[in-house]
Amino acid sequence: MKLTLRIWRQASPEAKGKMQKYTLDDVEPDMSFLEMLDVLNEKLVLDDKDPVSFDHDCREGICGSCGMVINGNAHGPQKFTTTCQLHMRHFNDGDTIDIEPWRAKAFPVVKDLVVDRSAFDEIIKSGGYISVNTGSAPEAHAIPVDKVSADDAFDAATCIGCGACVAACPNGSSMLFTAAKVTHLGLLPQGQPERATRAINMLATQDELDFGGCTNVGACHEVCPKGIPLASIAQLNHDVLGATLTGARSD
Protein backbone atom coordinates (compact mmCIF):
# COMPACT_ATOMS: atom_id res chain seq x y z
CA MET A 1 0.00 0.00 0.00
CA LYS A 2 1.08 3.53 -0.75
CA LEU A 3 -0.04 6.09 1.81
CA THR A 4 0.22 9.83 2.35
CA LEU A 5 0.34 10.75 6.02
CA ARG A 6 -0.32 14.20 7.45
CA ILE A 7 0.94 14.12 11.03
CA TRP A 8 0.85 16.77 13.74
CA ARG A 9 4.48 17.66 14.54
CA GLN A 10 5.20 19.76 17.61
CA ALA A 11 8.72 19.81 19.06
CA SER A 12 7.77 20.80 22.62
CA PRO A 13 4.75 21.90 24.70
CA GLU A 14 5.55 25.55 23.97
CA ALA A 15 6.42 25.13 20.28
CA LYS A 16 3.95 25.94 17.57
CA GLY A 17 2.99 22.72 15.83
CA LYS A 18 1.86 22.02 12.29
CA MET A 19 0.69 19.17 10.08
CA GLN A 20 3.65 17.61 8.26
CA LYS A 21 3.28 15.48 5.13
CA TYR A 22 5.03 12.10 4.71
CA THR A 23 4.68 9.36 2.12
CA LEU A 24 5.11 5.63 2.71
CA ASP A 25 5.36 3.21 -0.23
CA ASP A 26 5.65 -0.16 1.47
CA VAL A 27 2.80 -0.53 3.95
CA GLU A 28 1.45 -4.06 4.42
CA PRO A 29 -2.32 -4.43 5.04
CA ASP A 30 -1.52 -6.75 7.97
CA MET A 31 0.53 -4.13 9.81
CA SER A 32 -1.02 -2.51 12.82
CA PHE A 33 -1.34 1.28 12.74
CA LEU A 34 1.54 1.62 15.20
CA GLU A 35 3.75 -0.74 13.15
CA MET A 36 3.07 1.52 10.18
CA LEU A 37 4.30 4.46 12.27
CA ASP A 38 7.33 2.37 13.32
CA VAL A 39 8.19 1.92 9.62
CA LEU A 40 7.88 5.66 9.10
CA ASN A 41 10.08 6.35 12.14
CA GLU A 42 12.80 3.93 10.95
CA LYS A 43 12.81 5.79 7.66
CA LEU A 44 13.02 9.15 9.46
CA VAL A 45 15.92 7.94 11.64
CA LEU A 46 17.82 6.68 8.58
CA ASP A 47 17.25 10.08 6.97
CA ASP A 48 18.67 11.68 10.13
CA LYS A 49 15.32 13.25 10.99
CA ASP A 50 13.40 13.42 14.26
CA PRO A 51 11.04 10.41 14.54
CA VAL A 52 7.36 10.96 15.34
CA SER A 53 6.66 10.62 19.08
CA PHE A 54 3.60 8.65 20.11
CA ASP A 55 2.51 6.81 23.25
CA HIS A 56 2.26 3.02 23.25
CA ASP A 57 2.93 0.16 25.62
CA CYS A 58 1.17 -3.21 25.55
CA ARG A 59 0.00 -3.09 21.91
CA GLU A 60 -2.72 -5.52 23.00
CA GLY A 61 -5.51 -3.00 23.45
CA ILE A 62 -5.61 -3.18 27.24
CA CYS A 63 -3.16 -0.64 28.68
CA GLY A 64 -4.72 2.61 27.43
CA SER A 65 -1.38 4.17 26.46
CA CYS A 66 -1.88 4.58 22.74
CA GLY A 67 -4.32 6.90 21.12
CA MET A 68 -4.43 9.39 18.29
CA VAL A 69 -7.13 11.03 16.26
CA ILE A 70 -7.10 9.37 12.82
CA ASN A 71 -9.04 11.18 10.11
CA GLY A 72 -11.17 12.92 12.75
CA ASN A 73 -11.80 9.67 14.62
CA ALA A 74 -10.32 8.93 18.03
CA HIS A 75 -8.56 5.53 17.64
CA GLY A 76 -9.48 5.42 13.94
CA PRO A 77 -12.40 4.06 11.94
CA GLN A 78 -12.83 0.63 13.59
CA LYS A 79 -15.30 0.48 16.50
CA PHE A 80 -14.27 -0.94 19.92
CA THR A 81 -10.60 -0.87 18.83
CA THR A 82 -7.56 0.92 20.22
CA THR A 83 -5.05 2.44 17.79
CA CYS A 84 -2.57 -0.41 18.41
CA GLN A 85 -5.19 -3.01 17.44
CA LEU A 86 -6.22 -1.12 14.30
CA HIS A 87 -4.84 -2.70 11.13
CA MET A 88 -3.91 -1.08 7.86
CA ARG A 89 -6.39 -3.25 5.94
CA HIS A 90 -9.06 -0.77 7.06
CA PHE A 91 -7.42 1.79 4.77
CA ASN A 92 -7.08 1.84 0.99
CA ASP A 93 -4.03 2.10 -1.24
CA GLY A 94 -3.43 5.77 -2.04
CA ASP A 95 -5.27 7.10 1.05
CA THR A 96 -4.28 10.30 2.79
CA ILE A 97 -4.45 9.84 6.57
CA ASP A 98 -4.58 12.77 9.00
CA ILE A 99 -3.10 11.95 12.41
CA GLU A 100 -3.55 14.36 15.31
CA PRO A 101 -3.10 14.21 19.10
CA TRP A 102 -6.01 14.24 21.58
CA ARG A 103 -7.15 17.87 21.78
CA ALA A 104 -8.16 19.21 25.18
CA LYS A 105 -6.93 21.96 27.47
CA ALA A 106 -6.57 19.36 30.23
CA PHE A 107 -4.42 17.17 27.91
CA PRO A 108 -1.56 19.46 26.84
CA VAL A 109 0.64 18.21 24.00
CA VAL A 110 4.06 17.08 25.24
CA LYS A 111 5.51 16.31 21.82
CA ASP A 112 3.94 15.43 18.44
CA LEU A 113 1.17 12.93 19.25
CA VAL A 114 2.00 12.53 22.95
CA VAL A 115 -0.30 14.30 25.38
CA ASP A 116 -0.07 14.61 29.16
CA ARG A 117 -3.03 12.72 30.66
CA SER A 118 -2.12 13.33 34.32
CA ALA A 119 -5.49 15.07 34.63
CA PHE A 120 -7.06 11.60 34.71
CA ASP A 121 -4.80 10.69 37.66
CA GLU A 122 -6.04 13.80 39.48
CA ILE A 123 -9.66 12.72 38.93
CA ILE A 124 -8.85 9.22 40.24
CA LYS A 125 -7.03 10.66 43.26
CA SER A 126 -10.13 12.63 44.24
CA GLY A 127 -12.33 9.52 44.62
CA GLY A 128 -11.57 6.66 42.25
CA TYR A 129 -10.83 4.18 45.02
CA ILE A 130 -12.34 2.45 48.05
CA SER A 131 -10.86 2.80 51.53
CA VAL A 132 -10.13 -0.56 53.15
CA ASN A 133 -7.64 -1.75 55.72
CA THR A 134 -4.79 -3.66 54.20
CA GLY A 135 -3.97 -7.12 55.50
CA SER A 136 -5.33 -10.52 54.67
CA ALA A 137 -7.97 -10.42 51.95
CA PRO A 138 -11.51 -11.17 53.16
CA GLU A 139 -13.25 -14.32 51.93
CA ALA A 140 -14.53 -13.45 48.43
CA HIS A 141 -18.03 -14.82 49.02
CA ALA A 142 -18.55 -13.01 52.32
CA ILE A 143 -20.38 -10.13 50.60
CA PRO A 144 -22.90 -11.27 47.99
CA VAL A 145 -23.23 -9.18 44.82
CA ASP A 146 -26.20 -9.65 42.53
CA LYS A 147 -25.37 -10.64 38.97
CA VAL A 148 -26.74 -7.52 37.23
CA SER A 149 -24.71 -5.19 39.46
CA ALA A 150 -21.63 -7.36 39.07
CA ASP A 151 -21.98 -7.36 35.27
CA ASP A 152 -22.66 -3.61 35.02
CA ALA A 153 -19.77 -2.84 37.38
CA PHE A 154 -17.48 -5.05 35.33
CA ASP A 155 -18.56 -3.38 32.06
CA ALA A 156 -17.63 -0.02 33.57
CA ALA A 157 -14.38 -1.42 34.99
CA THR A 158 -13.15 -2.27 31.49
CA CYS A 159 -12.32 1.45 31.00
CA ILE A 160 -8.61 1.67 30.23
CA GLY A 161 -8.38 5.45 30.72
CA CYS A 162 -7.08 6.12 27.20
CA GLY A 163 -8.83 9.49 26.92
CA ALA A 164 -10.59 8.90 23.59
CA CYS A 165 -13.86 10.07 25.18
CA VAL A 166 -12.30 13.47 25.90
CA ALA A 167 -10.74 13.64 22.42
CA ALA A 168 -14.06 12.96 20.67
CA CYS A 169 -16.34 15.01 22.92
CA PRO A 170 -17.47 18.25 21.25
CA ASN A 171 -17.31 19.80 24.74
CA GLY A 172 -13.92 18.31 25.66
CA SER A 173 -15.57 16.57 28.62
CA SER A 174 -14.15 13.59 30.52
CA MET A 175 -17.61 12.58 31.67
CA LEU A 176 -17.50 9.01 30.31
CA PHE A 177 -14.18 8.32 32.06
CA THR A 178 -15.37 9.72 35.40
CA ALA A 179 -18.74 8.00 35.00
CA ALA A 180 -17.07 4.64 34.32
CA LYS A 181 -15.11 4.87 37.59
CA VAL A 182 -18.13 6.07 39.59
CA THR A 183 -20.31 3.29 38.13
CA HIS A 184 -17.67 0.62 38.60
CA LEU A 185 -17.21 1.36 42.31
CA GLY A 186 -20.71 2.66 43.07
CA LEU A 187 -22.49 -0.52 42.03
CA LEU A 188 -20.47 -2.78 44.32
CA PRO A 189 -21.04 -3.18 48.09
CA GLN A 190 -17.43 -2.20 48.86
CA GLY A 191 -17.96 1.13 47.10
CA GLN A 192 -21.06 2.17 49.07
CA PRO A 193 -19.53 4.08 52.05
CA GLU A 194 -17.83 6.61 49.75
CA ARG A 195 -20.40 6.53 46.95
CA ALA A 196 -21.90 10.02 47.38
CA THR A 197 -18.68 11.89 48.11
CA ARG A 198 -16.85 9.99 45.36
CA ALA A 199 -19.29 11.24 42.72
CA ILE A 200 -19.24 14.90 43.79
CA ASN A 201 -15.50 15.01 44.43
CA MET A 202 -14.52 13.36 41.14
CA LEU A 203 -16.90 15.63 39.22
CA ALA A 204 -15.60 18.72 41.05
CA THR A 205 -12.04 17.77 40.11
CA GLN A 206 -13.04 17.19 36.50
CA ASP A 207 -14.70 20.63 36.35
CA GLU A 208 -11.71 22.25 38.04
CA LEU A 209 -9.23 20.73 35.57
CA ASP A 210 -10.90 22.56 32.67
CA PHE A 211 -12.75 19.63 31.15
CA GLY A 212 -16.04 20.66 29.55
CA GLY A 213 -19.53 19.69 30.69
CA CYS A 214 -21.48 16.78 29.20
CA THR A 215 -24.33 17.49 26.78
CA ASN A 216 -25.24 13.82 26.18
CA VAL A 217 -24.12 13.89 22.55
CA GLY A 218 -22.77 10.33 22.73
CA ALA A 219 -19.55 10.78 20.70
CA CYS A 220 -17.58 9.38 23.67
CA HIS A 221 -19.41 6.06 23.56
CA GLU A 222 -18.99 5.84 19.76
CA VAL A 223 -15.19 6.05 19.98
CA CYS A 224 -14.68 4.21 23.27
CA PRO A 225 -12.53 1.14 22.57
CA LYS A 226 -14.24 -0.63 25.47
CA GLY A 227 -17.78 0.48 24.59
CA ILE A 228 -18.50 2.01 28.02
CA PRO A 229 -22.28 2.63 27.93
CA LEU A 230 -23.65 6.17 27.91
CA ALA A 231 -25.94 5.05 30.74
CA SER A 232 -22.94 5.11 33.11
CA ILE A 233 -23.14 8.92 32.80
CA ALA A 234 -26.73 8.69 34.04
CA GLN A 235 -25.38 6.73 37.03
CA LEU A 236 -22.87 9.52 37.74
CA ASN A 237 -25.60 12.18 37.38
CA HIS A 238 -27.84 10.19 39.72
CA ASP A 239 -25.14 9.94 42.40
CA VAL A 240 -24.09 13.60 42.01
CA LEU A 241 -27.64 14.95 42.25
CA GLY A 242 -28.40 12.68 45.21
CA ALA A 243 -25.28 13.93 46.98
CA THR A 244 -26.14 17.54 46.07
CA LEU A 245 -29.62 17.25 47.55
CA THR A 246 -28.50 15.54 50.76
CA GLY A 247 -25.37 17.67 51.12
CA ALA A 248 -22.97 14.73 51.39
CA ARG A 249 -19.46 15.77 52.39
CA SER A 250 -16.24 13.99 53.14
CA ASP A 251 -14.85 15.99 56.07
Add this chain to the structure above:
Amino acid sequence: MVITPQRNIVSRTWGTSVGKKSVIAVTGIVFLLYVIAHMIGNLKVFFGIETFDAYSQHLREIGEAIFGYEGVLWGIRAVLVGSVVLHMWAAFSLWYQAKKARPIGYQHRQRWEGSYAARTMRWGGVIIALFVIWHILDLTTGTVNPLGGDESAYLKLVASFDRWYVALFYILAVVALGLHIRHGLWSAIQTFGANSALKQNALKTFAFVVAAVITIGFAIVPLSVMTGLVR
Protein backbone atom coordinates in the same frame (compact mmCIF):
# COMPACT_ATOMS: atom_id res chain seq x y z
CA MET B 1 -6.78 17.77 45.75
CA VAL B 2 -8.70 19.47 48.56
CA ILE B 3 -12.34 20.08 47.71
CA THR B 4 -14.03 22.85 49.65
CA PRO B 5 -17.42 21.49 50.70
CA GLN B 6 -20.33 23.47 49.33
CA ARG B 7 -22.70 23.60 52.29
CA ASN B 8 -25.53 25.58 50.75
CA ILE B 9 -27.80 23.77 48.30
CA VAL B 10 -27.80 26.63 45.79
CA SER B 11 -24.00 26.86 45.62
CA ARG B 12 -23.73 23.07 45.67
CA THR B 13 -26.03 22.84 42.66
CA TRP B 14 -24.63 25.80 40.75
CA GLY B 15 -21.06 24.79 41.60
CA THR B 16 -20.89 21.71 39.35
CA SER B 17 -21.51 21.11 35.67
CA VAL B 18 -24.05 18.40 36.50
CA GLY B 19 -25.85 20.76 38.91
CA LYS B 20 -26.13 23.40 36.16
CA LYS B 21 -27.38 20.71 33.79
CA SER B 22 -30.06 19.75 36.29
CA VAL B 23 -31.16 23.41 36.37
CA ILE B 24 -31.39 23.34 32.56
CA ALA B 25 -33.32 20.05 32.77
CA VAL B 26 -35.84 21.22 35.39
CA THR B 27 -36.52 24.56 33.64
CA GLY B 28 -36.68 22.68 30.33
CA ILE B 29 -39.43 20.45 31.74
CA VAL B 30 -41.29 23.61 32.85
CA PHE B 31 -41.13 24.87 29.24
CA LEU B 32 -42.17 21.47 27.90
CA LEU B 33 -45.30 21.38 30.11
CA TYR B 34 -46.12 24.97 29.13
CA VAL B 35 -45.61 24.23 25.44
CA ILE B 36 -47.93 21.20 25.60
CA ALA B 37 -50.67 23.29 27.28
CA HIS B 38 -50.08 26.07 24.72
CA MET B 39 -50.41 23.58 21.86
CA ILE B 40 -53.69 22.19 23.20
CA GLY B 41 -54.97 25.77 23.48
CA ASN B 42 -53.87 26.58 19.92
CA LEU B 43 -55.75 23.62 18.50
CA LYS B 44 -59.03 25.27 19.64
CA VAL B 45 -58.61 27.43 16.54
CA PHE B 46 -60.23 24.54 14.63
CA PHE B 47 -63.43 24.93 16.70
CA GLY B 48 -64.02 28.46 15.44
CA ILE B 49 -63.63 32.05 16.56
CA GLU B 50 -66.02 31.88 19.56
CA THR B 51 -64.32 28.86 21.18
CA PHE B 52 -60.82 30.25 20.58
CA ASP B 53 -61.55 33.75 21.84
CA ALA B 54 -63.47 32.36 24.83
CA TYR B 55 -60.39 30.26 25.68
CA SER B 56 -58.17 33.31 25.31
CA GLN B 57 -60.48 35.25 27.64
CA HIS B 58 -60.67 32.34 30.08
CA LEU B 59 -56.85 32.37 30.44
CA ARG B 60 -57.20 35.87 31.87
CA GLU B 61 -60.01 34.92 34.24
CA ILE B 62 -58.67 31.68 35.79
CA GLY B 63 -58.59 32.08 39.58
CA GLU B 64 -59.81 35.69 39.29
CA ALA B 65 -61.65 35.45 42.62
CA ILE B 66 -58.34 34.89 44.43
CA PHE B 67 -55.59 36.35 42.24
CA GLY B 68 -57.52 39.03 40.35
CA TYR B 69 -57.92 39.55 36.59
CA GLU B 70 -54.92 38.07 34.72
CA GLY B 71 -53.38 37.16 38.09
CA VAL B 72 -52.73 33.51 37.28
CA LEU B 73 -51.59 34.42 33.76
CA TRP B 74 -48.97 36.81 35.15
CA GLY B 75 -47.93 34.17 37.66
CA ILE B 76 -47.29 31.72 34.82
CA ARG B 77 -45.42 34.41 32.90
CA ALA B 78 -43.23 35.15 35.92
CA VAL B 79 -42.35 31.44 36.30
CA LEU B 80 -41.54 31.23 32.58
CA VAL B 81 -39.35 34.35 32.61
CA GLY B 82 -37.52 33.08 35.70
CA SER B 83 -37.01 29.72 33.99
CA VAL B 84 -35.71 31.37 30.80
CA VAL B 85 -33.14 33.33 32.79
CA LEU B 86 -31.90 30.23 34.67
CA HIS B 87 -32.02 27.98 31.58
CA MET B 88 -29.96 30.37 29.45
CA TRP B 89 -27.61 31.42 32.24
CA ALA B 90 -26.68 27.80 33.00
CA ALA B 91 -26.44 26.94 29.29
CA PHE B 92 -24.17 29.90 28.47
CA SER B 93 -21.99 29.07 31.45
CA LEU B 94 -21.53 25.47 30.22
CA TRP B 95 -21.05 26.74 26.65
CA TYR B 96 -18.18 28.90 27.93
CA GLN B 97 -16.72 25.95 29.89
CA ALA B 98 -16.85 23.78 26.74
CA LYS B 99 -15.17 26.50 24.62
CA LYS B 100 -12.39 26.75 27.20
CA ALA B 101 -11.93 22.97 27.30
CA ARG B 102 -10.61 22.76 23.72
CA PRO B 103 -8.63 25.89 22.84
CA ILE B 104 -6.93 24.22 19.84
CA GLY B 105 -9.31 22.37 17.54
CA TYR B 106 -8.76 19.55 15.06
CA GLN B 107 -7.50 20.01 11.49
CA HIS B 108 -9.60 17.09 10.27
CA ARG B 109 -13.29 17.51 11.00
CA GLN B 110 -14.54 15.10 13.66
CA ARG B 111 -16.45 12.28 12.04
CA TRP B 112 -18.78 11.56 14.96
CA GLU B 113 -20.40 14.78 16.10
CA GLY B 114 -23.73 13.44 17.33
CA SER B 115 -27.25 13.92 16.01
CA TYR B 116 -28.26 17.13 14.23
CA ALA B 117 -30.53 17.89 17.19
CA ALA B 118 -27.63 17.51 19.66
CA ARG B 119 -25.31 19.70 17.60
CA THR B 120 -27.85 22.52 17.23
CA MET B 121 -28.88 22.75 20.91
CA ARG B 122 -27.00 25.98 21.63
CA TRP B 123 -27.66 28.04 18.52
CA GLY B 124 -31.08 26.43 18.17
CA GLY B 125 -31.92 27.64 21.67
CA VAL B 126 -30.81 31.18 20.80
CA ILE B 127 -32.98 31.11 17.66
CA ILE B 128 -36.00 29.88 19.64
CA ALA B 129 -35.49 32.71 22.18
CA LEU B 130 -35.41 35.30 19.35
CA PHE B 131 -38.54 33.74 17.84
CA VAL B 132 -40.37 33.95 21.18
CA ILE B 133 -39.68 37.70 21.31
CA TRP B 134 -41.18 38.14 17.83
CA HIS B 135 -44.05 35.82 18.74
CA ILE B 136 -45.02 37.90 21.80
CA LEU B 137 -44.80 41.16 19.83
CA ASP B 138 -46.99 39.61 17.13
CA LEU B 139 -49.74 37.72 18.92
CA THR B 140 -49.70 38.91 22.55
CA THR B 141 -49.01 42.65 22.42
CA GLY B 142 -49.93 42.97 18.73
CA THR B 143 -47.07 45.45 18.16
CA VAL B 144 -46.06 43.85 14.85
CA ASN B 145 -49.52 42.42 14.05
CA PRO B 146 -51.45 43.95 11.11
CA LEU B 147 -54.52 44.34 13.36
CA GLY B 148 -52.74 45.81 16.41
CA GLY B 149 -53.21 44.74 20.03
CA ASP B 150 -56.89 45.04 20.90
CA GLU B 151 -58.40 42.70 18.31
CA SER B 152 -59.78 39.19 18.83
CA ALA B 153 -57.03 36.58 19.37
CA TYR B 154 -58.44 34.49 16.52
CA LEU B 155 -58.43 37.37 14.02
CA LYS B 156 -54.89 38.39 15.04
CA LEU B 157 -53.72 34.83 14.43
CA VAL B 158 -55.32 34.64 10.98
CA ALA B 159 -54.08 38.11 9.99
CA SER B 160 -50.54 37.23 11.06
CA PHE B 161 -50.35 33.90 9.23
CA ASP B 162 -51.94 35.42 6.11
CA ARG B 163 -48.44 36.81 5.54
CA TRP B 164 -46.71 33.74 4.05
CA TYR B 165 -43.27 34.74 5.28
CA VAL B 166 -44.54 34.97 8.87
CA ALA B 167 -46.18 31.55 8.58
CA LEU B 168 -42.96 30.11 7.14
CA PHE B 169 -40.84 31.68 9.88
CA TYR B 170 -43.24 30.25 12.48
CA ILE B 171 -43.05 26.75 10.99
CA LEU B 172 -39.23 26.89 10.89
CA ALA B 173 -39.23 28.03 14.53
CA VAL B 174 -41.42 25.13 15.67
CA VAL B 175 -39.16 22.72 13.76
CA ALA B 176 -36.22 24.22 15.69
CA LEU B 177 -38.29 23.78 18.87
CA GLY B 178 -38.96 20.15 17.95
CA LEU B 179 -35.24 19.47 17.46
CA HIS B 180 -34.49 21.19 20.78
CA ILE B 181 -37.10 19.04 22.57
CA ARG B 182 -35.89 15.86 20.87
CA HIS B 183 -32.40 16.14 22.32
CA GLY B 184 -33.44 18.17 25.38
CA LEU B 185 -36.03 15.72 26.73
CA TRP B 186 -33.75 12.70 26.33
CA SER B 187 -30.88 14.69 27.80
CA ALA B 188 -33.00 15.77 30.80
CA ILE B 189 -33.91 12.14 31.53
CA GLN B 190 -30.21 11.22 31.35
CA THR B 191 -29.32 14.16 33.62
CA PHE B 192 -31.84 13.01 36.23
CA GLY B 193 -30.06 9.64 36.14
CA ALA B 194 -33.05 7.71 34.82
CA ASN B 195 -31.30 6.22 31.78
CA SER B 196 -30.02 2.66 31.61
CA ALA B 197 -28.40 0.66 28.82
CA LEU B 198 -31.63 -1.31 28.43
CA LYS B 199 -33.96 1.71 28.38
CA GLN B 200 -31.83 4.05 26.24
CA ASN B 201 -33.41 3.37 22.83
CA ALA B 202 -36.93 3.51 24.28
CA LEU B 203 -36.19 6.84 26.00
CA LYS B 204 -34.75 8.33 22.81
CA THR B 205 -37.82 7.16 20.88
CA PHE B 206 -40.08 8.66 23.54
CA ALA B 207 -38.32 12.03 23.23
CA PHE B 208 -38.59 11.84 19.44
CA VAL B 209 -42.34 11.10 19.57
CA VAL B 210 -43.02 13.94 22.03
CA ALA B 211 -41.01 16.31 19.83
CA ALA B 212 -42.79 15.18 16.66
CA VAL B 213 -46.27 15.56 18.21
CA ILE B 214 -45.45 19.06 19.44
CA THR B 215 -43.93 20.13 16.11
CA ILE B 216 -46.94 18.89 14.15
CA GLY B 217 -49.41 20.26 16.72
CA PHE B 218 -47.97 23.76 16.32
CA ALA B 219 -47.16 23.72 12.60
CA ILE B 220 -50.67 22.60 11.66
CA VAL B 221 -52.11 26.02 12.65
CA PRO B 222 -50.15 28.24 10.19
CA LEU B 223 -50.47 25.48 7.56
CA SER B 224 -54.26 25.56 7.97
CA VAL B 225 -54.32 29.36 7.58
CA MET B 226 -52.09 29.12 4.48
CA THR B 227 -54.32 26.48 2.90
CA GLY B 228 -57.50 28.39 3.78
CA LEU B 229 -58.83 25.79 6.23
CA VAL B 230 -58.88 28.41 8.98
CA ARG B 231 -60.30 31.77 7.86
